[in-house]
Amino acid sequence: MNRFFVAVSVATGLVLLNAVPSYAQSAEAGQSVFKRDCAICHEVVAGKNRTGPSLFGIVGRPAGSVPNFSYSNGNKASGLTWDTATLDRYLIAPRTVVPGTKMSYGGQKDDQKRRDLIAYLATLH
Numbered sequence: 001m002n003r004f005f006v007a008v009s010v011a012t013g014l015v016l017l018n019a020v021p022s023y024a025q026s027a028e029a030g031q032s033v034f035k036r037d038c039a040i041c042h043e044v045v046a047g048k049n050r051t052g053p054s055l056f057g058i059v060g061r062p063a064g065s066v067p068n069f070s071y072s073n074g075n076k077a078s079g080l081t082w083d084t085a086t087l088d089r090y091l092i093a094p095r096t097v098v099p100g101t102k103m104s105y106g107g108q109k110d111d112q113k114r115r116d117l118i119a120y121l122a123t124l125h
């Protein structure tokens, strides 16, 4: 291989690396995680609550703010706003971040699945 081909291969490799960052996230993959892990208790349309409150517009919403949903005191008093960083902490271990929550979900420990899930939640507007 001459020097020109080495340079071209290195450049192509760098372009590919840039196109696929290690923390890439996919809202489409996140929708599958949502269906499996969350849909049994949460709707994604505004105003529809199930066991859990509607998650329409969840990213950026203050905790405990869906009207007509009976939240736990722990959730109401948490003072949290559901930005992506807070959701990431919460969805690993809901009961640690919101003590006394009545959300019976053990948490999603897989980083990639959680990122995909949050990318999907961000589309719910």
Ligand code: HEC
Binding pocket: 034, 037, 038, 039, 040, 041, 042, 051, 052, 053, 055, 058, 062, 063, 064, 065, 066, 070, 071, 072, 073, 074, 075, 076, 082, 091, 100, 101, 102, 103, 104, 105, 108
């Ligand atoms: C077994 C039912 C159940 C499952 C499964 C569940 N949740 Fe919940 N979720 C709840 C309940 C109940 C609440 C209300 C918590 C409270 O008031 O303490 C809640 C609250 C929340 C909140 C806070 C909403 C607000 O308005 O403050 C978020 C965010 C949330 N859930 C996201 C999720 C996501 C994402 C999943 C899937 C990974 C999920 N939940 C799985 C029942 C569930």
